[in-house]
Amino acid sequence: MNEQAMEESGMVHRASQRTSQLAGQLAGDRAGQPMGELAGERADERMGERAGHAMALVAPEVKAAPDTVTAAFEDFMQAFEAFKEGNDQRLSEIEHKLTADVVTRDKVERINKAMDEQSRLLDELALKKLRPPLSRAGRDGQGHGFGHDQRSPVDAEHKAAFEAYIRRGDDAALRDLDQKSLNAGVSGEGGYLVPPETDGEIGRRLAVISPIRALATVRQVSGSVLKKPFAAAGFAAGWVAETVARPQTATPELSELSFPTMELYAMPAASQALLDDAAVDIEAWIASEVDGAFAEQEGTAFVSGDGINKPKGFLSYTQVADSAWTWGNIGFKATGVAGGFAASGASDVLMDVIYALKAGHRQNGSFVMSRRTQGEIRKLKDADGNYLWQPPARVGDTASLVGFPVAEAEDMPTIAAGATAIAFGDFRAGYLVVDRVGVRVLRDPYSAKPYVLFYTTKRVGGGVQNFEAIKLVKFSA
Numbered sequence: 001m002n003e004q005a006m007e008e009s010g011m012v013h014r015a016s017q018r019t020s021q022l023a024g025q026l027a028g029d030r031a032g033q034p035m036g037e038l039a040g041e042r043a044d045e046r047m048g049e050r051a052g053h054a055m056a057l058v059a060p061e062v063k064a065a066p067d068t069v070t071a072a073f074e075d076f077m078q079a080f081e082a083f084k085e086g087n088d089q090r091l092s093e094i095e096h097k098l099t100a101d102v103v104t105r106d107k108v109e110r111i112n113k114a115m116d117e118q119s120r121l122l123d124e125l126a127l128k129k130l131r132p133p134l135s136r137a138g139r140d141g142q143g144h145g146f147g148h149d150q151r152s153p154v155d156a157e158h159k160a161a162f163e164a165y166i167r168r169g170d171d172a173a174l175r176d177l178d179q180k181s182l183n184a185g186v187s188g189e190g191g192y193l194v195p196p197e198t199d200g201e202i203g204r205r206l207a208v209i210s211p212i213r214a215l216a217t218v219r220q221v222s223g224s225v226l227k228k229p230f231a232a233a234g235f236a237a238g239w240v241a242e243t244v245a246r247p248q249t250a251t252p253e254l255s256e257l258s259f260p261t262m263e264l265y266a267m268p269a270a271s272q273a274l275l276d277d278a279a280v281d282i283e284a285w286i287a288s289e290v291d292g293a294f295a296e297q298e299g300t301a302f303v304s305g306d307g308i309n310k311p312k313g314f315l316s317y318t319q320v321a322d323s324a325w326t327w328g329n330i331g332f333k334a335t336g337v338a339g340g341f342a343a344s345g346a347s348d349v350l351m352d353v354i355y356a357l358k359a360g361h362r363q364n365g366s367f368v369m370s371r372r373t374q375g376e377i378r379k380l381k382d383a384d385g386n387y388l389w390q391p392p393a394r395v396g397d398t399a400s401l402v403g404f405p406v407a408e409a410e411d412m413p414t415i416a417a418g419a420t421a422i423a424f425g426d427f428r429a430g431y432l433v434v435d436r437v438g439v440r441v442l443r444d445p446y447s448a449k450p451y452v453l454f455y456t457t458k459r460v461g462g463g464v465q466n467f468e469a470i471k472l473v474k475f476s477a
Contacts, residue, residue: 108379167282261461
């Protein structure tokens, strides 16, 4: 009896092994299967689900993060198709029953949120792909260089001296460079200028993370304040007859716009053991620590900063109805409903704000809004039943609204009564970002032992330079 039990147990064990082998073989076959066939199988599966659940809509589920931008883009497009199908059903229910089914409405919202998550993942992958390496020359495991280093000998010497200062606090080489080049490498408050590669890396990452910086005009200055003259009106002219006297025409008044640079700082810390590890790329570490903190603070200031110890955001200027707009104010178009779009002709306000700009600014216009606001915009259709919001045409492009690109800025307010949740304008002409050249790092090994602090500072300013180039949508009556 015991031998029979052992034999049966062995048979079960061998059957289990065979099942595992078949499952592994099937997984391997599917892993090696072409993308088109896999897409076809997924399509068949979705058709089967629709046949079994005629009225059911399933929000797309991301079971594993895609490894490439292309895969993330495909997932995003599939989510958009599911969203359109669900929203069409919701609109059909409203049309026939004057109200949408609660289940349908909830599923549409879940799909909308899933699209936001997939869009955020796509942005993160695109950001990771666009980040260039700080060092142009690679190195193998033994420290030998490979590839062509395009840095000049002076830049390479500066980089080596700066690394010695960061790792060991040895500033002798940096002082020698200052004496040889007779430049102002040491600031009055102490600290040294970051090498050009690190400074450039932070600037490029900010252009990707902060949408306003990417849209606006960026100027680098060597002083603390940028003063810019601006003529609100041009020269006057008139028609005259051949022999009629020519009276003097009106002269335009020049106004001076002032853009002071404010100090932005970050102070990451590292242990001395980490700094002693030669395998760590210390410049890349500083850039990765600083760029996120700088971008977060900048993004908020460029949108809603009050101008006190920070840049002045375009939402902080006086807002007036566009019909009563004057220079120095930002004009807005109202939706007609507090905290929402009008029940009839909801998209009319978007067309109004687009054509509130002059043609020269309108052709360079962009929408700026938060993700939640964009989620509501996705539901709008034109008179022909076409969605006003369209996904990117290909990887690397941005979504569009009525043919104009959409930039997501999480610092924009969400839809609420009296909120200006949507901005449209030629931000390159309308908003100016002022960077004082140079990011400084002060090494402090004493204040937080056993950690070494890196007090990193940058001076940034900003404000509206052309008040007629930016318009707002206000959710009010």
